[in-house]
Amino acid sequence: MEAGAAVLNESVIYLPQVGSTNAWAKENIAQFGPVGAVYTTDQTAGRGRLGRGWVDAPGKGLYYTAVIKTDLAQPSTLPLFASLAVCDALKQRYGIDCQIKWPNDLLLNGKKIVGILCEVAPDGHSLVVGIGINLAQPQEYFDMAGLPHGTSLLLQGVNVDLDTDPEWLAQYMTDFGFDRALYTYEEQGLAPYREQYKAQCVNLGRRVTYDGGAGIAKDIDEEGRLVVHDESGDTHVFTGEVSVKGIYGAV
Structure with a gap:
């Protein structure tokens, strides 16, 4: 493991800075068990859907990647399942109800708060789920990045603690959003979650x-x-x- 990396437990790795958590997870896929995660608050070379660059605001966002090595009955629906996992974490931490713009962008008060990117690892089997959560970026960040429809939790009046929230969210999403939930999702796919997803789909x-x-x-x-x-x-x-x-x- 590279210098500066810290293992929170056997399944979650923290990196002070990294180019991309998705890229790091794919390059270090052997370090993970059936379900694991890596996260940072300083991502320097992130990437969104369709190859779009992801501009970083150091220390102001959570950049997280879940690694899934188990067999999924319906892997094509993973982006939808992942969006519900993040919605649940934000609800538990902040008491907010996000909406989902199909398939997996999360909105708060009509503006984008979370982006998700699912990819296949080089082994051809493992899946990585990259999640970027806008925690405390100022309005100037979105203006300079040309993101008029983006926002952060802080800008929406949410009380954000940058010292504790990233670790809490990373741990919760790993344990509850993915690991425990996979007991149902890996066998049944989207079916048990479909109505919940539809209720939140804008x-x-x-x-x-x-x-x-x-x-x-x-x-x-x-x-x-x-x-x-x-x-x-x-x-x-x-x-x-x-x-x-x-x-x-x-x-």
Whole structure:
């Protein structure tokens, strides 16, 4: 293990600084058991969906990656399951109720508070779930980064303790969000969580646009796909960008 790394317990590793927790987890996959995690508050080379860069504000956010090596019955729905795991952690810590923009962006008061990126490790089997939580970045951070729809917990009036919250959240998400919950999810997939996800999904009932079409989002199907209805019928959308009319000015 590299200098400066600290093991909180047998399953959670803390790094004072790292380029990317997802990249580090994939490069050090052998260090993890069936379920584990690595996190930092200073990520210098993060990456979002579609290869977008993730700009860091040192010490102001939580950058966390869960590692899952167990066999999953429905791995394609992991982004949706992961979003519920983060929602639960934020609810437990701060008493807030986040909404989910399909498939896995978390919103608070109509602005993005969490991004999630799921990837396959080089071994072709293990999965890594990268989670970035905006804890205390100031408004200037989002302005300079060109993120008009982003926000932090602090900006939304949440009482954030940067000394204790990152470790608490990393430990809780590992123990409860992923490890214990996998006893159900790895065998049954999204089914036990589908109604809960739908209740928190901001897309449903709104007009959305996606690669190739537009319509009203009406459901999340058994495979985790967004069901969009238009005059020609239903389309089950699983990949690509989806914009939602009526949230943070998206059209």
